[in-house]
Amino acid sequence: MVAVRPAQASDLSAISALDARLTGTSKPEYWPERLAPGLHFLVAETGKGAFAGFIAGEVRAWEFGQPPAGWVFAIQIDPKLRLKGTGSALFEALVARFKAEGVTRVRTLVDRKDHLILSFFRAQGMVAGPSLQLDMELP
């Protein structure tokens, strides 16, 4: 059973290390910014108090013309602690916070080759959203 609580400055090193290990990219300046007021940054701990993973998100309005929605910006779970409901517990806790802010939709962006995270969000009930992401490399 995992417990979910708001992230604190003392969690940043574990968050940053897990993300860097799983994505191969270290973003030491990014994670402290997620602790700003009004954003949602949650961590999961095992029953023994060990760090198990985190989720980050916030409510954004009118960007790309879209009405307010909760955005999931990042979720990472320690691979040793996967398939134990940790990701679902973090997602549900974040969604509860979005609802408390009055939004009725949750959104995210996923690399279409990352089948693991795509399957995770699908299993939470998410489906393809109304927008198409477009992209080009600048010459």
Next chain:
Amino acid sequence: MKLQTATRLGLYATLELARDPAQTLSSADLAERFGVSTHHLAKVLRTLSNAGLVQAERGASGGYRFTGNRRRVTLMDIVALFEPAPGNRAKEPGEDTAIGGALQRVLQEIDEIAEATLRSVSLETMLKRPTDR
């Protein structure tokens, strides 16, 4: 997206059997449930059986039983048994020209999105939300 009839029948049969892995259904039972040809479905079930997704049970109450892992098997695993893999299809005339190549890149983008979608939906996810859009 248009799926071949065999693919559609493969998805129907696998999902129906995966709803309750303890149940055994004959090809006639399944054909009646979906209003399709028993002959065609029998062939599809043999393919699913060769892939280890279902197992044929002999005897009076014989039929097929789901033997895969609902959480691991995705829609793409079943689709791939019946549809040609994107990388394995024969080259179409004109693909080597600049226009043919440009068209091919658009079609490949569509294929990649379709494959990502099918690969992201497990049987468990499908069966958990059968009435969703």
